[in-house]
Amino acid sequence: MSNKQLNDFMPGGNMTDNKKNFIGMDIEQIKQEMVMIGEKPFRAKQIYLWIYSKGAKSIDDMTDLSKSLREKLHRNYCVSRPYITNHQVSKDGTQKWLLKYKDGNEAEMVFIPEYDRGTLCVSSQVGCTLTCKFCHTGTQKLVRNLEISEITGQVIIARDMLEGWQLNGEKRKLTNIVFMGMGEPLYNTDNIISSLKILTDKNGIAISKRKITVSTSGVADQLERLGSETNASLAISLHAPDDETRTKIMPINKKYNLDILMDICRKYPEISNTNRITWEYVMLKGVNDTNEHAKLLAKLIKGIPSKVNLIPFNPWDNSPYECSEPEQIQNFAKILLKNKIPAPIRKTRGEDIMAACGQLKSESERIGKWQKK
Numbered sequence: 001m002s003n004k005q006l007n008d009f010m011p012g013g014n015m016t017d018n019k020k021n022f023i024g025m026d027i028e029q030i031k032q033e034m035v036m037i038g039e040k041p042f043r044a045k046q047i048y049l050w051i052y053s054k055g056a057k058s059i060d061d062m063t064d065l066s067k068s069l070r071e072k073l074h075r076n077y078c079v080s081r082p083y084i085t086n087h088q089v090s091k092d093g094t095q096k097w098l099l100k101y102k103d104g105n106e107a108e109m110v111f112i113p114e115y116d117r118g119t120l121c122v123s124s125q126v127g128c129t130l131t132c133k134f135c136h137t138g139t140q141k142l143v144r145n146l147e148i149s150e151i152t153g154q155v156i157i158a159r160d161m162l163e164g165w166q167l168n169g170e171k172r173k174l175t176n177i178v179f180m181g182m183g184e185p186l187y188n189t190d191n192i193i194s195s196l197k198i199l200t201d202k203n204g205i206a207i208s209k210r211k212i213t214v215s216t217s218g219v220a221d222q223l224e225r226l227g228s229e230t231n232a233s234l235a236i237s238l239h240a241p242d243d244e245t246r247t248k249i250m251p252i253n254k255k256y257n258l259d260i261l262m263d264i265c266r267k268y269p270e271i272s273n274t275n276r277i278t279w280e281y282v283m284l285k286g287v288n289d290t291n292e293h294a295k296l297l298a299k300l301i302k303g304i305p306s307k308v309n310l311i312p313f314n315p316w317d318n319s320p321y322e323c324s325e326p327e328q329i330q331n332f333a334k335i336l337l338k339n340k341i342p343a344p345i346r347k348t349r350g351e352d353i354m355a356a357c358g359q360l361k362s363e364s365e366r367i368g369k370w371q372k373k
């Protein structure tokens with residue numbers, strides 16, 4: 001699809017609108033809006049279904065509202081999706097979209113199809129403050145948090161593009177969501193929690209809570225709130241089993257060290273063998289990948305229902321690390337398995353379009369520079 005076609009795809013997405021966007025509002029907020037403009041609150045349910053269940057792209061699509069009401073709504077409201085500025089498809093089927101928001105800022109989202117599911121990796125911020133040393137996204141400065149409309153807007157666009165809204169008995173392609181794109185979700189907790197409520201509402205987008213995973217670098221003081229208010233599945237970017245190594249590669253460990261982090265993770269609600277904590281572990285040659293590290297890791301998470309995702313490092317230009325040897329990654333996995341901890345080695349996806357883990361900055365900046373030429 002050309003960029004021109006992509007841009008034409010966004011009929012509700014007038015980026016210059018100063019109107020209130022229905023996308024990002026929950027049912028109660030839409031009810032309040034209806035009362036404010038002198039309409040009956042039950043209109044909210046109709047509008048809500050159009051937005052989140054039928055995928056309306058414009059107020060004009062809401063054909064069970066009278067023409068006069070649609071005209072009235074047009075004066076104050078819009079149905080505005082983020083603007084797609086680039087779309088790439090990897091040879092392995094992974095897709096990446098670069099999305100532009102109302103103020104011109106951009107963030108990326110990635111769709112990873114697998115035989116039994118399809119996972120959308122969404123962004124929570126433009127840029128990131130956390131400077132994890134192995135992550136290219138972390139070399140881009142934080143610009144701002146994404147709003148609720150911008151977070152839910154990513155999922156809405158993915159549904160538009162991947163499968164449509166009304167299915168004739170076919171299975172949905174988009175089944176899972178992970179907050180693992182750009183940014184630290186728990187530095188944007190309010191908007192993440194509100195977005196999760198919209199995404200999981202059975203009357204709307206209806207993605208199961210268990211199929212949504214929030215991945216954090218370990219903002220321990222927000223974890224309790226995330227667990228109690230959303231029940232989302234939890235992934236922790238751990239990447240090292242001891243404070244010394246972790247602080248070197250993840251500066252956030254100075255603030256929330258492993259004692260603090262482990263203590264709060266042990267209390268995360270509804271953790272069980274069917275709902276394990278996922279520990280993300282990027283394999284960096286000579287840094288965190290020895291047999292000793294694997295044994296320490298098994299000891300650290302002992303007693304917590306866990307799965308460790310071993311991620312072969314995806315290098316970028318001038319990156320300070322190399323990926324561990326395949327044989328050492330296997331050794332590492334075996335030690336964890338011996339300790340009854342599942343440790344799948346993640347297959348790198350979307351590498352040819354820079355959509356793999358931790359690569360999400362460079363392409364948007366590269367395209368940005370190219371577009372400014």
Ligand code: SF4
Nearest residue numbers: 128131132135138183
């Ligand atoms: S790994 Fe996540 S938290 Fe760390 S710098 Fe990258 S985007 Fe930020």
